Amino acid sequence: xxxxxxxxxxxxxxxxxxxxxxxxxxxxxxxxxxxxxxxxxxxxxxxxxxxxxxxxxxxxxxxxxxxxxxxxxxxxxxxxxxxxxxxxxxxxxxxxxxxxxxxxxxxxxxxxxxxxxxxxxxxxxxxxxxxxx
Amino acid sequence: xxxxxxxxxxxxxxxxxxxxxxxxxxxxxxxxxxxxxxxxxxxxxxxxxxxxxxxxxxxxxxxxxxxxxxxxxxxxxxxxxxxxxxxxxxxxxxxxxxxxxxxxxxxxxxxxxxxxxxxxxxxxxxxxxxxxx
DNA sequence: TCTGCAAATGCAACAATGTTGCAAAAGAAT
DNA sequence: ATTCTTTTGCAACATTGTTGCATTTGCAGA
Ligand SMILES: [Mn+2]
Ligand SMILES: [Mn+2]
Ligand SMILES: [Zn+2]
Ligand SMILES: [Zn+2]
Numbered sequence: 001x002x003x004x005x006x007x008x009x010x011x012x013x014x015x016x017x018x019x020x021x022x023x024x025x026x027x028x029x030x031x032x033x034x035x036x037x038x039x040x041x042x043x044x045x046x047x048x049x050x051x052x053x054x055x056x057x058x059x060x061x062x063x064x065x066x067x068x069x070x071x072x073x074x075x076x077x078x079x080x081x082x083x084x085x086x087x088x089x090x091x092x093x094x095x096x097x098x099x100x101x102x103x104x105x106x107x108x109x110x111x112x113x114x115x116x117x118x119x120x121x122x123x124x125x126x127x128x129x130x131x132x133x
Numbered sequence: 134x135x136x137x138x139x140x141x142x143x144x145x146x147x148x149x150x151x152x153x154x155x156x157x158x159x160x161x162x163x164x165x166x167x168x169x170x171x172x173x174x175x176x177x178x179x180x181x182x183x184x185x186x187x188x189x190x191x192x193x194x195x196x197x198x199x200x201x202x203x204x205x206x207x208x209x210x211x212x213x214x215x216x217x218x219x220x221x222x223x224x225x226x227x228x229x230x231x232x233x234x235x236x237x238x239x240x241x242x243x244x245x246x247x248x249x250x251x252x253x254x255x256x257x258x259x260x261x262x263x264x265x266x
Numbered sequence: 267t268c269t270g271c272a273a274a275t276g277c278a279a280c281a282a283t284g285t286t287g288c289a290a291a292a293g294a295a296t
Numbered sequence: 297a298t299t300c301t302t303t304t305g306c307a308a309c310a311t312t313g314t315t316g317c318a319t320t321t322g323c324a325g326a
Contacts, residue, residue: 013322015274034312046276051313053274069200070284073312088242093251107240109221109255114262118226121256122242129247146293146302167283179305184284186303203313206283 001026010060017045018053022062031066031074031089031098066091066098068123074098086120092128099128134159143193150178151186155195164199164207164222164231199224199231201256207231219253225261232261 003022007014020041024032034050045053054075057063063075064082068091081087081102088101101124111117127133136155140147153174157165167183187208190196196208197215201224214220214235221234234257244250260266 013273015322017275047312048277048314049275056274065202067200067202069198070206073203090244090248099245101242101244103243105240105242107238107255109234109238109257110236111223111234111257111259112232112262114265115223115259116265117257117259119258121254121258122240123254123256124242124244124250125252125254126244126248126250129245132247132249148293148303150304180283181285181306182304189303 006062010062012056012060015053016043017041017049018056021050021053021057025063025075025077028076029099031076031100033072033074066100066123068096068098072096072098076100086122088122088124090124090126090128092131093125094127094131097128097130139195143195145189145193149176150174150182151189154183154186154190158196158208158210161209162232164209164233166205166207199233199256201229201231205229205231209233219255221255221257223257223259223261225264226258227260227264230261230263 003019003026004014006022007018012018020043021037024037024040034047034054038044038050054063054065057075058065061078061083064078066074066076066089068074076082076098079100079102082100084104086105086107088103088105090097090099090101092098105122107120107122109117109120136152136159137147139155140151145151153176154170157170157173167180167187171177171183187196187198190208191198194211194216197211199207199209199222201207209215209231212233212235215233219238219240221236221238223230223232223234225231238255240253240255242250242253
């Protein structure tokens with residue numbers, strides 16, 4: 001799947017910002033932040049354009065967002081696996097590497113009477129294979 | 134347990150800001166945000182003082198922090214239950230009510246080779262008993 | 267290939283949240 | 297009451313994200 005195909009498939013205009021972002025997502029095994037994308041797209045775009053592109057790609061379901069506390073926000077491609085709701089994310093507290101964990105989880109938690117669950121976010125923090133002590 | 138006792142027990146100075154915050158935490162069944170605390174402590178304190186008080190109470194382990202995406206940050210008292218295991222938080226997407234779920238969870242997720250887990254955050258989103266449709 | 271229109275962009279301004287340095291005030295111990 | 301330390305308030309700043317508006321671009325149709 002190419003960036004161009006992804007955009008066409010979702011009937012989105014093929015702009016260089018979107019296409020550049022998608023190429024980086026397609027090439028990366030890890031989630032990427034706005035800053036990481038901008039660094040690599042040296043022909044920088046305005047910050048506003050990035051934010052609006054994120055919104056477009058999120059709305060289309062092409063990418064999804066991973067927020068780690070007040071520390072950072074990253075984005076990753078949505079795959080068939082990650083599209084299934086509750087999947088797990090991993091965050092390395094040393095190098096901030098953030099990954100989608102491709103595992104099926106079946107967790108049921110008893111909520112108080114009258115509460116209703118729509119979704120569940122699971123974030124594991126620890127050290128990645130490069131940062132293990 | 135009173136606010137005064139909590140502060141003395143942790144050898145913290147008994148200032149009116151800290152004591153006011155703790156009284157609200159002790160009286161609340163839900164997690165509270167900076168704004169909710171400030172509203173109720175009408176004899177408002179400076180924003181900086183709030184942030185520094187949060188840090189003090191967090192460091193002492195008296196409260197813990199619950200971050201919901203880029204939406205909001207709330208705080209709640211640390212109880213014996215919440216201190217122990219990985220515990221779960223609930224966030225109502227309608228009224229933003231945020232609660233600690235007092236349930237024991239034992240979840241093991243297989244991480245990629247070389248990855249090491251330190252902690253796990255679980256956030257359930259949905260509607261609370263007042264907002265159920 | 268050219269034209270026209272809707273959509274995307276860049277820029278400036280703004281808001282919310284959180285942090286830091288420093289002088290003044292308050293807490294607690296003597 | 298005096299002293300010393302910690303906390304506070306204020307101003308300034310950083311980061312992240314949003315909005316309005318004029319300009320530019322992509323793309324469909326001629
Ligand atoms: Mn993911
Ligand atoms: Mn909790
Ligand atoms: Zn790492
Ligand atoms: Zn609610």
